[in-house]
Every structure is written in C-alpha cells, then in structure tokens.
Amino acid sequence: MAGKAWGGRFAGGTDRRVESFTESISFDRRLFEQDIRGSIAHARMLREVGLLTVEECRLIERGLTEIRAEIEAGEFAFVLEREDIHMHIEAALIEKIGDAGRKLHTARSRNDQVVTGLKLWTREAIDRLDARLVELQRAMVASADRHRAVILPGYTHMQRAQPVLATHYFLAYVEKLERDRSRLADCRKRLNVLPLGAAALAGTSLPIDRHAVAEELGFEGVAANSLDVSSDRDFAVESVFVLTMIAEHLAGWAEEWILWSTQEFGFLALPDAICTGSSIMPQKKNPDVLELIRGRSARVVGSLTTFLVLIKGLPMAYNRDLQEDKEPLFDAFDTVEANLQLAAVVVEGANLRADRIAARLDEGYLDATTLMEHLIGLGLPQRTAHEVIGRLVGLCESRGLTRLADLSDADLAAADPRLGPEVRGVLGVENAVKAFRSYGSTAPAEVEDQLERWRGRLQTDAAPGGSKERQR
Numbered sequence: 001m002a003g004k005a006w007g008g009r010f011a012g013g014t015d016r017r018v019e020s021f022t023e024s025i026s027f028d029r030r031l032f033e034q035d036i037r038g039s040i041a042h043a044r045m046l047r048e049v050g051l052l053t054v055e056e057c058r059l060i061e062r063g064l065t066e067i068r069a070e071i072e073a074g075e076f077a078f079v080l081e082r083e084d085i086h087m088h089i090e091a092a093l094i095e096k097i098g099d100a101g102r103k104l105h106t107a108r109s110r111n112d113q114v115v116t117g118l119k120l121w122t123r124e125a126i127d128r129l130d131a132r133l134v135e136l137q138r139a140m141v142a143s144a145d146r147h148r149a150v151i152l153p154g155y156t157h158m159q160r161a162q163p164v165l166a167t168h169y170f171l172a173y174v175e176k177l178e179r180d181r182s183r184l185a186d187c188r189k190r191l192n193v194l195p196l197g198a199a200a201l202a203g204t205s206l207p208i209d210r211h212a213v214a215e216e217l218g219f220e221g222v223a224a225n226s227l228d229v230s231s232d233r234d235f236a237v238e239s240v241f242v243l244t245m246i247a248e249h250l251a252g253w254a255e256e257w258i259l260w261s262t263q264e265f266g267f268l269a270l271p272d273a274i275c276t277g278s279s280i281m282p283q284k285k286n287p288d289v290l291e292l293i294r295g296r297s298a299r300v301v302g303s304l305t306t307f308l309v310l311i312k313g314l315p316m317a318y319n320r321d322l323q324e325d326k327e328p329l330f331d332a333f334d335t336v337e338a339n340l341q342l343a344a345v346v347v348e349g350a351n352l353r354a355d356r357i358a359a360r361l362d363e364g365y366l367d368a369t370t371l372m373e374h375l376i377g378l379g380l381p382q383r384t385a386h387e388v389i390g391r392l393v394g395l396c397e398s399r400g401l402t403r404l405a406d407l408s409d410a411d412l413a414a415a416d417p418r419l420g421p422e423v424r425g426v427l428g429v430e431n432a433v434k435a436f437r438s439y440g441s442t443a444p445a446e447v448e449d450q451l452e453r454w455r456g457r458l459q460t461d462a463a464p465g466g467s468k469e470r471q472r
C-alpha cells in the first residue's frame with residue numbers, strides 16, 4: 001500500500017491498470033503552485049486555531065516551499081501510484097518532514113482541496129485572459145485610428161448594404177471584446193468564494209477558521225454550504241462558456257478577414273510575417289493564422305460540450321466524474337489565450353487596401369437607404385419612399401448604371417417630384433456617410449466620439465497583467 005492515502009482499510013495493492021485508468025497526475029500537475037499556496041494558507045490557519053504547533057507549521061511551510069522549487073526546477077519525480085498532484089505533494093512533504101507532514105490534511109479532503117486549487121488557477125487564467133482582451137482591444141483601436149480615412153461597404157447577408165467608416169467597423173469588435181471582458185469579470189466574482197474547509201462533503205467537527213483562509217487566499221467570501229462545494233463546478237463551466245463566446249467572436253472576425261484577403265475582395269493586405277506559403281504552388285500566400293483561429297474555436301466549443309455533458313445528471317456532492325473537468329478547462333484557456341494573442345498580432349500587422357476598396361465603393365447602391373431617408377424627411381411615408389427608391393434602383397439596373405447618381409435630374413423627378421437637383425447632396429457614398437446622425441451610427445462625428453472614448457478608456461484600463469486589485 002506504499003504511498004496510498006487510504007492504506008488502512010485496504011488489504012492489497014491497487015491493480016496497475018486501475019491506477020493508470022484513474023490517474024490525473026499527467027494533467028493536474030499544472031496545479032502544483034496553486035495546491036501549495038492553498039496548503040500553506042490551510043496550515044497557517046491550523047496553527048492559529050491550535051491544530052498545529054508553531055514548529056509544525058514552520059516545517060510544513062518550509063517543506064512545501066522546497067517542493068515547489070523542486071517542481072519548478074524539474075527535479076520532482078512524478079509516479080502513477082500517487083494519482084494526482086495533491087497526493088504527490090503531500091507524500092513528498094511527509095517524506096521530507098515526517099509526522100508534521102501527516103497533519104497537513106487535518107480538516108481537509110481532496111474534494112475541497114482540488115476545487116480550491118482549480119479555482120485559484122482559473123482566477124489567474126481569467127486575469128491573464130482579460131489582459132489579452134485589452135491587448136486586442138488596443139490593437140483594434142489603433143487600427144480604427146490608422147484607417148480613419150477609409151469608407152467600407154457594409155454588408156448584411158454578405159450583400160452590400162450601406163457604407164460604414166472603417167473606424168466604426170474596428171470599434172464594433174472593441175465592443176464585442178468589452179462584453180467578453182465584462183462576462184469574465186462577472187464569472188470571476190461568482191468564482192471568488194472559498195471552497196476549502198467544506199472537507200469531503202459535510203464540513204468538519206474540528207474548530208477551523210475558514211474566513212482566515214479566504215482572506216489569505218484572496219477569496220471574497222466563504223462557501224456557505226459544504227455539500228454544494230463538493231459538487232460545484234459552475235465556475236469552470238461558466239468560464240468555458242465565456243471562452244466560447246470569445247472564440248466565436250474571433251472565428252467570425254477571422255472568417256471575414258480570410259475573405260477580405262482573397263483576390264476577389266482584395267480589401268486586406270496581410271504582412272508576409274503572418275502568412276505561410278505552399279509547397280507546390282510558388283505564388284501562394286495563405287492566411288493560415290486566421291484559419292487556425294477560426295478552426296480552433298471548435299476545440300473550445302468541444303470543451304463546453306464536454307462540461308455540459310459531464311455535469312448532467314451528477315448527484316449531489318463529489319463524484320469522480322469531476323476529475324474530467326481539468327483537461328477541457330486547461331485546453332479552453334490555452335486555446336483562447338493563444339487565439340487572442342495571435343489575433344492582436346494580425347490586427348497590428350494588417351492594413352486595409354484603401355485604394356482597392358475605394359475603387360469599387362460605387363457598386364451596390366450603398367446610398368439607396370440614405371436617399372430613401374431623404375424622401376422620408378420630405379414627408380413621404382417610409383413604405384412609399386422605399387418603393388420609389390426601389391424603382392430607381394431597378395431603373396439603374398435595367399440601363400446598366402452602377403450608381404444612382406448616374407440617373408438624370410429628369411429620371412429622379414419622374415420617380416417623385418420631391419427629388420429635385422438638391423438630392424445630389426445625399427447621393428454618392430461619401431455624402432451618404434455624412435448624412436448619418438443617430439447615436440451609435442457610423443456618422444463621422446459619432447465615430448470620432450467613440451474613438452476618443454475608447455482611447456481614453458483603454459489608457460486608464462488595467463495594463464496587461466491586470467491591476468493589483470484584479471490579481472488577487
């Protein structure tokens with residue numbers, strides 16, 4: 001029974017196949033630092049309430065600190081028999097310091113220990129990710145600024161719809177990323193409640209002080225129901241959902257830019273440094289980074305699905321199924337962090353091809369809606385105005401004219417007498433853009449305001465790595 005934490009009750013050793021089937025050390029070793037931090041806080045609390053002597057606590061802290069250094073230096077031996085990182089660290093501690101080490105697991109179970117480590121890890125991962133989101137927002141804002149002179153054709157259903165300022169387009173992604181940040185912050189709030197001290201499922205008869213541990217580990221509250229703690233993985237599911245949203249936002253953006261970088265669109269110039277070539281076609285330059293950002297969103301959706309199926313139908317308190325929480329959680333964070341980092345690299349390096357975009361901006365009657373609104377302004381009911389302009393577009397198409405402005409004054413007046421020569425002031429894409437005025441629209445003054453607002457906000461916002469407050 002060497003090394004087993006449950007030796008007393010068992011007669012023989014564990015089947016090797018069972019050990020290798022049930023182990024989690026191959027992936028949960030990633031939690032070593034969080035486990036040690038949790039254990040030190042736990043030991044200090046045990047000392048304060050008199051369950052450890054000052055000397056025992058000192059030995060434990062010293063032992064754990066040494067173990068942390070050994071793991072960091074790659075000098076720590078991991079073995080299958082010790083199942084997970086928690087057992088490894090405790091066993092190594094006992095080897096080092098003897099009986100004092102055998103007291104560390106007082107008033108604690110792996111059930112609350114595992115969740116504590118996982119929560120600490122997730123909280124840090126959330127903070128890292130938030131910094132990455134800010135980084136990408138900054139890249140988007142810089143690009144919004146760099147492309148202030150560019151007007152884009154806006155699309156719905158992938159059909160040309162209305163003109164939009166490129167700045168407006170980039171800021172749309174800044175808004176999406178801001179919602180992602182706010183979802184993360186929200187999820188972090190609910191996560192930040194201490195599980196430790198719930199023990200196996202019912203709490204403990206020993207006089208522990210959970211509030212002191214919460215304080216030490218930077219948790220804002222203490223979980224009020226031990227049964228709930230033992231079964232709760234809401235924080236993991238929720239954070240993976242937020243990650244899924246981020247991955248989906250990036251996938252949509254990547255898809256768009258893959259299209260924009262085609263010969264057919266020709267909207268986007270990607271620098272060589274972020275593209276790859278073909279082993280057979282010498283002329284090729286492929287947007288692989290964007291494709292992988294799009295493709296890897298699949299892994300994140302997969303992780304979310306894994307979680308939802310994993311917790312479905314689990315009865316109250318700890319079930320071993322929950323060991324399956326770590327890999328999808330780690331993978332989702334790793335994937336989205338890399339996606340965000342590379343997205344920022346692409347946004348920083350890519351430029352809109354203003355000349356190519358401008359050359360075809362006249363196509364698609366992007367000013368039709370503005371012309372219709374001009375008529376509405378003159379008192380025509382919207383439905384009627386819509387019909388009048390629809391007929392004018394039809395007339396253009398029948399004559400092979402690409403622009404409404406190509407129609408003569410007589411054509412316009414024939415469609416509706418209110419369409420006098422002054423409508424030339426709203427025709428054409430540039431005029432159409434200038435005509436916008438509603439809050440949140442692509443009106444130049446509105447967009448300038450929004451750009452200013454974002455510049456200010458991202459300056460004062462947490463620098464990558466997060467503020468002191470957020471890092472706790």
Ligand code: ARG
Nearest residue numbers: 024083084110111114322323
């Ligand atoms: N290795 C397991 C995990 O990571 C710990 C199991 C804890 N509890 C138990 N009763 N076996 O979830």
